[in-house]
Amino acid sequence: MxxxxxxxxxxxxxxxxxxxxxxxxxxxxxxxxxxxxxxxxxxxxxxxxxxxxxxxxxxxxxxxxxxxxxxxxxxxxxxxxxxxxxxxxxxxxxxxxxxxxxxxxxxxxxxxxxxxxxxxxxxxxxxxxxxxxxxxxxxxxxxxxxxxxxxxxxxxxxxxxxxxxQNFMEISQSNEFLNFDVERMQRLLESDNLNIAREEDAYDAIKRWFNYDVPARQEQLPVLIACLRLIHFDDDFLFTHIEPLPGCELLAYKALLWTSKPEVRTKINVRFTEPRAISGTNCVGKTIIAVCSSINPKLLQYNKAEDKWEEYASLKYKSQWYRTILKDDDLLFTGGNKKGESLNIVRSWNIRNKTLQNLPAMNQARDEHCVVELDGKIYAIGGSEGNKTLSSVERYTTSDGWKFVNSLIVGRFLASAVSLNSKIYIIGGYNNDKYLKSIECYNPDSNTWTFCTRMTGFHTEPATAAHNGHIYVLSNKDDNCLVERYNPQEDTWSKICSLEVSGNLLAVVSLEKKLWAIGGISAGKTCVSVYDEENDHWEQKRSLPEKDITSCFVVPKALLASK
Known part of the structure; x- marks a missing residue:
């Protein structure tokens, strides 16, 4: 005791x-x-x-x-x-x-x-x-x-x-999001810290959720629309997007009245009058980095405020035909070729600290392959080893290292790959000295590859990006960049406005709901082009000081603060 x-x-x-x-x-x-x-x-x-x-x-x-x-x-x-x-x-x-x-x-x-x-x-x-x-x-x-x-x-x-x-933009594109109950949706949309670039992103997420089951969710729609920072939309958006929604006419009217007649605000019940507290890691705080040249590459960062490119760092990396992917705060360099020999090495370069370290090597040496991330896992797909075209695919996780998954239906190198809607799409490339129009889709749940509808044209070393629920494919041919858009829901392709540049176009990214094409030559300069989807044409931004663009990524500006 x-x-x-x-x-x-x-x-x-x-x-x-x-x-x-x-x-x-x-x-x-x-x-x-x-x-x-x-x-x-x-x-x-x-x-x-x-x-x-x-x-x-x-x-x-x-x-x-x-x-x-x-x-x-x-x-x-x-x-x-x-x-x-x-x-x-x-x-x-x-x-x-x-x-x-x-x-x-x-x-x-x-x-x-x-x-x-x-x-x-x-x-x-x-x-x-x-x-x-x-x-x-x-x-x-x-x-x-x-x-x-x-x-x-x-x-x-x-x-x-x-x-x-924190990850609302990614979550809102997932299948799980479509089955959220209205209470969960309301809790997210009410949050002052919701990590979005613009209030329109929250609106787009509501519409996607609503359209999944319109009859069952029609009465709940006004509850969610009221969670938006309505007075921060312009009048045209309120008229064309909010007012036509069932049950939302009064919400649009109150927001319009609030902004047009400050003297009556004390009599108007508007739930949210302050904008959201935008965090430093959302899309407003993001920019583009470009990896330039293959051997000993330079990294350039885009300064949006001044519309110019600045050197961020340079690396000592003596191989070529490797592939690069962004994983959290690191750029992963996979495979490649050195002195005629294909490599299986994987190296991780920390963007913030500018340090390079080795990661577990791939099982297969490969160059001119594809590398893509899906659900936090890294996939190395196809490529070549010497004169052999590869169909093998392997997946990397920190817990298990590299493990083979099912191979491609058709082996290919110099293709391009992108992840969208919890699947991987590999597009075009070469096989036995032939250009490929085919596209294959990988479902990680069933570990299977299936063919999708073929592209309408041949794309040489295509650049791809997922953007607004579609896949965009760009490549140069005869001093003109051909652009196609794939709709995965309908399994259909459509052509959009070509980009008048020559040379290899090597990178395309999605930033602030716009598609950015990085590379290609016009008037002797390396182009940066932004696609205006509404008017189907390309706008030119400040050109790059480097010609050989191997890859581009969207990163938080805060990640580059140590420059």
């Missing part, structure tokens, strides 16, 4: 002494656990031969579940049977009770969350949820939603909301 003579106040008066004492105490306790010394309870499992020894006092102190268990009818039993938790997961969480940490992986984190909830280990739940959200690309967003529904974990629910707010 504890008494008042316990010297806790004295220890607290000297934090160094207290920390030293607690460190020695916990080290000794874990040694007892590790050596199975002074064990007073053992757990066994119905479907396993494993047994897990432990100390009641430690477990009871770590979790109300164990405190109640040991004070209940089974409390004095030397052996207690556990029926609803896997023995391996249980053992990991017992270790957490002793050390405050345990091994969490993408493959076990779901089971860990469920078991930690059962065992009432709040700190373990927090560790698992934090791990889950930082590895959401590998675990997949759909699996996170399923886990939240199964567990009803409040912490996970809150973290998902924060993730949805």
């Amino acid at each position: 504890a008494t008042s003579c316990t010297q806790r106040p004295t220890l607290q008066s000297n934090s160094t002494a207290l920390n030293h004492f607690m460190e020695k105490l916990m080290t000794k306790i874990f040694c007892f656990y590790d050596e199975q010394s002074l064990i007073d309870v053992t757990f066994k499992f119905a479907n396993s031969t494993a047994v897990i020894p432990a100390h009641r006092l430690i477990l009871a102190a770590a979790s109300p579940y164990f405190a109640n268990l040991f004070n209940g009818e089974q409390g004095n039993n030397p052996v207690i049977e556990i029926n609803d938790i896997d023995s391996d997961i249980f053992e990991r969480l017992i270790a957490f009770c002793y050390t405050g940490q345990t091994l969490i992986t993408v493959s076990n984190v779901g089971a860990m969350v469920k078991a930690a909830i059962v065992l009432q280990l709040d700190d373990a739940i927090t560790s698992c949820v934090d791990y889950l959200m930082t590895h959401i690309g590998e675990y997949t967003l759909q699996a996170v939603y399923t886990l939240e529904r199964e567990t009803q974990c409040e912490l996970l629910k809150q973290k998902i909301i924060e993730y949805e707010i």
Whole structure:
């Protein structure tokens, strides 16, 4: 029985002494656990031969579940049977009770969350949820939603909301978004921190959600439209987009009245009068970086305010025909060719710190291939090795490294690839010295490739980008850049306005709801062109000081702040 003579106040008066004492105490306790010394309870499992020894006092102190268990009818039993938790997961969480940490992986984190909830280990739940959200690309967003529904974990629910707010543009294009209930939609749209470039982006998301099930959602539409910052739309937008929506006429009228007659604002009920707090990582705070030349490339960044390009960094990288992709804060350089030999190397260059490091090598050496990201995973597709055209495809995750997935139907190199709507599309390229019009679509759920409708023209070393729900394909032919647009919902192609440039057009990106074509030569200068979709023509921006553009990416301006 504890008494008042316990010297806790004295220890607290000297934090160094207290920390030293607690460190020695916990080290000794874990040694007892590790050596199975002074064990007073053992757990066994119905479907396993494993047994897990432990100390009641430690477990009871770590979790109300164990405190109640040991004070209940089974409390004095030397052996207690556990029926609803896997023995391996249980053992990991017992270790957490002793050390405050345990091994969490993408493959076990779901089971860990469920078991930690059962065992009432709040700190373990927090560790698992934090791990889950930082590895959401590998675990997949759909699996996170399923886990939240199964567990009803409040912490996970809150973290998902924060993730949805920060990644709203990506979330709003997912299939899961279409099945959000109106309460979830309202919670997101009301957020002052919703990470969007313009208020029109929130409107577009509402329309996509609404059009998915118009009869069932017609009455709910005004509730969501009222969450928009309506007074920050111009009058034309209110007239042409808001006022025609069923049940939204009064909302549009109030917003118009607010902006046109300031003297009556006190009599008008408008929910939101201030603009959203735009964060530094949204599209307003994004710009383009261009990777120029293959060997020892330069990085240029676009200064939108002054419409000019500035050098950001240069790299020492002595290979060619590699492919580059943006992953978080890093540019990944995959494969390539050096002195006539195809490479399987992968190197990661951190944009912020300007440091280069090696990543696990691909299984297949390849150059002139495609590389694309989908759900946080990197795919290396096709390419060539020496004189051999490759059809192999491999996928990289931080947990498993590179693993082969199903191969292309038709091997190809100098093609282009893009991800859209949770699928990968590989377009054009060469096979046996022949140009390809074909396009293949990869479904990661079934691990299968299928053909889509062929392009109408041949595209030499095409540049592609996903933009406004379509795939744009650009390539040069006879001093003119041909442009086609693919509709994945209808599996159809259409031609749009050509771009009058010559030479190789090597990059195309989507920024601020506009399509940017980087590269090609006109009047001796490297062009930067922006597509005006409404009028079907290209506008010219400030040209680049470099000619050889190998790739371009959209990045947060804050990422380049260390320049």
